[in-house]
Amino acid sequence: MWSSWWDIAFSMNNKYSAELLTLLLITTSAVLWIFRAAKNPKKASPRLPPGPLGLPLVGYLPFLGSQVHREFSQLAKIYGPIYKFWLGTKLCVVVSSPSLAKEVVRDHDSVFANRDPPISAQFVTFGGNDIVFSPLGKNWRKLRKIFVSQMLGSTVLDNSYSLRREQVMKSIRNVYANIGNPIDVGELAFLTSINSVMSMFWGGTEQEEKGVVFGAEFKNMTTELMVLLGKSNLSDIFPVLARFDIQGIQRQVKKVADSFERVFDSAIDQRKKTMEAEKDDGRPEGNEERKDFMQFLLRLHDGEDRSSSITMPQLKAVLMDTVVGGTDTTATTTEWAIAELMQHPEAMKKVHQELTQVVGLNNLVEEFHLPKLTYLDAVIKETLRLHPPLPFLIPRCPSKCSTIGGYMVPEGTRIFLNIWAIHRDPNVWENPLEFRPERFLNGHMEFDYNGNNFEYLPFGSGRRVCAGIPLGEKMLNFVVASFLHSFEWKMPLGEKLDLSDSFGMVTKKMTPLVAIPTTRLSNLELYA
Numbered sequence: 001m002w003s004s005w006w007d008i009a010f011s012m013n014n015k016y017s018a019e020l021l022t023l024l025l026i027t028t029s030a031v032l033w034i035f036r037a038a039k040n041p042k043k044a045s046p047r048l049p050p051g052p053l054g055l056p057l058v059g060y061l062p063f064l065g066s067q068v069h070r071e072f073s074q075l076a077k078i079y080g081p082i083y084k085f086w087l088g089t090k091l092c093v094v095v096s097s098p099s100l101a102k103e104v105v106r107d108h109d110s111v112f113a114n115r116d117p118p119i120s121a122q123f124v125t126f127g128g129n130d131i132v133f134s135p136l137g138k139n140w141r142k143l144r145k146i147f148v149s150q151m152l153g154s155t156v157l158d159n160s161y162s163l164r165r166e167q168v169m170k171s172i173r174n175v176y177a178n179i180g181n182p183i184d185v186g187e188l189a190f191l192t193s194i195n196s197v198m199s200m201f202w203g204g205t206e207q208e209e210k211g212v213v214f215g216a217e218f219k220n221m222t223t224e225l226m227v228l229l230g231k232s233n234l235s236d237i238f239p240v241l242a243r244f245d246i247q248g249i250q251r252q253v254k255k256v257a258d259s260f261e262r263v264f265d266s267a268i269d270q271r272k273k274t275m276e277a278e279k280d281d282g283r284p285e286g287n288e289e290r291k292d293f294m295q296f297l298l299r300l301h302d303g304e305d306r307s308s309s310i311t312m313p314q315l316k317a318v319l320m321d322t323v324v325g326g327t328d329t330t331a332t333t334t335e336w337a338i339a340e341l342m343q344h345p346e347a348m349k350k351v352h353q354e355l356t357q358v359v360g361l362n363n364l365v366e367e368f369h370l371p372k373l374t375y376l377d378a379v380i381k382e383t384l385r386l387h388p389p390l391p392f393l394i395p396r397c398p399s400k401c402s403t404i405g406g407y408m409v410p411e412g413t414r415i416f417l418n419i420w421a422i423h424r425d426p427n428v429w430e431n432p433l434e435f436r437p438e439r440f441l442n443g444h445m446e447f448d449y450n451g452n453n454f455e456y457l458p459f460g461s462g463r464r465v466c467a468g469i470p471l472g473e474k475m476l477n478f479v480v481a482s483f484l485h486s487f488e489w490k491m492p493l494g495e496k497l498d499l500s501d502s503f504g505m506v507t508k509k510m511t512p513l514v515a516i517p518t519t520r521l522s523n524l525e526l527y528a
């Protein structure tokens with residue numbers, strides 16, 4: 001019996017024993033090294049993800065074109081589902097597969113639930129007091145809780161339905177007044193969304209009309225803000241240049257933010273006066289039934305309970321999150337949904353059949369019809385799959401160095417979750433480029449907007465999932481259903497429908513959808 005490796009070695013022919021001994025030593029060391037590495041993975045330091053080379057100093061910046069979502073998806077085909085590039089001194093990582101998205105937003109959620117706000121965001125967040133761009137922390141937690149569970153709680157949303165309904169009715173009346181003439185559907189959708197939100201701010205007071213007048217003004221301001229925030233700013237790429245504001249982006253953002261603040265100040269003043277007057281009249285402070293956003297937030301501002309009271313900059317920042325976060329996204333999706341249906345008459349026919357059956361041609365759509373409009377819901381889900389308004393969500397930023405997909409992702413990296421690519425991945429979706437609402441109907445996999453299925457993330461996922469889902473979903477389904485039930489939409493004679501998109505902070509149709517409405521309801525009095 002051989003008692004040890006040494007015995008084996010020395011029992012052999014001298015000619016081979018030295019070589020064998022060396023071989024054994026190498027093998028043993030390798031086995032020991034692998035064993036230790038497996039036992040103590042921290043010691044094996046992972047590398048940065050692969051990625052395209054850029055130029056010295058500027059990195060990949062000069063190679064970024066205007067269709068960034070398509071370019072990022074192409075790069076994933078070359079470098080894989082996780083890759084990196086540099087923009088100046090900023091390291092960026094793009095993640096484009098459901099399993100790696102899960103690692104980011106579920107497995108490492110607390111580390112990646114931070115944002116990397118552009119430098120100009122400080123002006124729209126009233127000094128970092130909002131929900132969208134705040135780092136994970138006390139401020140964010142408090143505001144998000146107020147926003148999700150109280151401000152957009154089901155009682156508030158139910159109580160404010162009549163306000164949204166009134167705004168949708170107004171839009172229907174406006175379209176009817178222009179029946180047979182071309183209408184910019186995106187603009188119509190935007191005004192309907194912003195007027196609904198404005199009306200919820202003012203909440204059925206005498207100032208509500210004024211709020212709605214501001215709607216048109218807000219539209220231009222929001223569009224301008226989105227363009228500015230979506231621009232590559234040298235100040236972000238080279239923070240040492242920030243104070244020179246070479247492209248003037250910070251200045252312009254500040255100007256738009258100041259205009260928003262003037263409107264907010266006027267609304268806040270007026271609302272305070274109304275609440276005072278109600279108190280003087282002996283009515284309970286603020287009308288309990290009304291429960292509009294402004295009244296609700298002002299009460300929190302005046303509140304003595306420090307755990308739930310908010311400062312004036314926080315109040316304004318939350319208003320800003322609602323206006324900016326909630327209107328362009330909803331309006332853009334409404335425009336895409338109608339455009340896709342016009343391009344797919346079979347699907348449009350099914351939507352119309354469902355509306356006729358559930359709502360009836362002698363009625364207008366009401367929010368209580370929505371749960372029964374299952375095909376319409378599938379249409380909206382399919383629209384958000386093909387055209388997520390935020391193709392990379394809102395970039396995340398790890399608070400410490402982490403490992404994703406076996407690669408190192410250092411603290412402070414800007415993370416783009418490319419859901420646009422995931423939603424069009426042929427390994428995930430059958431015929432992904434086809435518009436097929438049926439894939440979201442019963443019998444197929446369950447999809448909702450809460451981000452639990454990493455193949456479908458139009459509202460994001462994890463702690464930073466969209467905070468406005470209940471309102472966004474209600475407005476979206478209600479507005480699309482109302483526009484489609486009340487009118488048939490056709491392209492002007494000789495014009496072709498264009499479905500190409502244009503990348504931006506919110507990715508929209510390249511050419512606005514301009515269509516001609518004709519009436520659909522049997523009872524024309526409903527349009528009055």
Ligand code: HEM
Pocket residue numbers: 131132133144321322325326327329330333389390393394395458459460461462463464465466467468469471472473476
């Ligand atoms: C079609 C409609 C909408 C879409 C597609 C959408 C999409 C998104 C996405 C992708 C994010 C980032 C999520 C992440 O990083 O994981 C987000 C965040 C957010 N959205 Fe929405 N959104 C919509 C409507 C709304 C509405 C109506 C509101 C407000 C009433 C709103 C308020 C917010 C806020 C406050 C955040 C920041 C959440 C946080 O950082 O904690 N959104 N949204």
